[in-house]
Amino acid sequence: MASTLPAPAPSASPIRPSNLTVRPFFEDKSRAFWILQAAGWSGYLILRTVSSISNGFTLKGVITNIVETIVGYCITLLLSVLYGYYRGLPRITAIILTVMTLGAATFLYALLDTFSFSFIALPTPGVDVTLLIGALFLNFTVLAGWSALYFGINFYLIVEEQIDQLQHLETQASSAQLAMLRYQLNPHFLFNTLNSISTLVLLKQTERANAMLSRLSSFLRYTLANEPTAHVPLSQEVETLKLYLEIEKMRFEDRLRPKFEIDPAAERARLPSLLLQPLVENAIKYAVTPKEEGAEICVTARLVGDRVRIGVSDTGPGLQPTKNKPSLSTGVGIANIRERLVQSFGTDHRFEIRAMPAGGFGVEIEIPFHLG
Secondary structure, three states: OOOOOOOOOOOOOOOOHHHHHHOHHHHHHHHHHHHHHHHHHHHHHHHHHHHHOOOOOOOOHHHHHHHHHHHHHHHHHHHHHHHHHHHHOOOEEEEEEHHHHHHHHHHHHHHHHHHHHHHHOOOOOOOHHHHHHHHHHHHHHHHHHHHHHHHHHHHHHHHHHHHHHHHHHHHHHHHHOOOOOOHOHHHHHHHHHHHHHHHHHHHHHHHHHHHHHHHHHHHHHHHOOOOOOOEEHHHHHHHHHHHHHHHHHHHHHHEEEEEEEEEEHHOOOOEOOOOOOOOOHOOOOHHHHOOOOOEEEEEEEEEEEEEEEEEEOOOOOEEEEEOOOOOOOOHHHHHHHHHHHHHHHOOOOEEEEEEEOOEEEEHHHHHHHOOO
């Protein structure tokens, strides 16, 4: 059967994200070393050959440069092994051995360079002292430059590795703190709910006890299924709040009157899971519980530009004044939310506590509108 979908144009081949990802050059240190070694000595050979040609092209000169490059390449391979070994030694010992090794390598390089030159270009092979001294200066410059690059690159890699380790530790610490903050939410609520279930069982109200236990298991399943550091859509957070309030409504019945005003445009915004639950819990504790007629708890959310504005308010007694200043007894909830917002959004958020004009207490949170 022929496909009804149009075939893509030949020039419109899809580009996968993986093709756009560039691997760090030093991700494979061994590969990077061999590439740099080959590129560096190839460049050295080209420069030496060009310099020889400018002074008059001879086949013997080119062969001499090739031999000199091969010898230098082999000596620096030996130096890389020795330098790598010295890095595990005490600093002073490593410095002394490095200087001595560089001196010995320079002399060996100059000796082999001088002998190969005399073997190729002179009628009688041997080691000429004048040529040896000149080769010592040139070879020391080459090997010292190579050594400086070797230690510079390794120092850079060590610093990068330490930075990566520090960032990894900071990420772990941040995740651990977020998890700790999230896990602070459950014990108080769990104790109250289990206590209510126990009371219903003692009163032989088994149907209500079973219903509350079922809703409690659904709520706990949600809290365990989501990572403590995960961000969830606002719509999912609202559904979880409704489940939580259904459990509490079985305790308070008509005294608890929840109300939700959620802008559909803001439902996909993501926020830390169970961020609003402590606010609703505090509203129940300080607005519904103290008043015989209970209170209304209103949860609102709307999109304001590229920001999401979320509010939780109640019609309870609000801030209770004392002799000195208003006191806000909200337990761990407010501090918990402040910390989680800082961990998740840094300074790019707003958290305000206010008294409602018609009485009661309110909290307003403003965060970026993120879909990821």
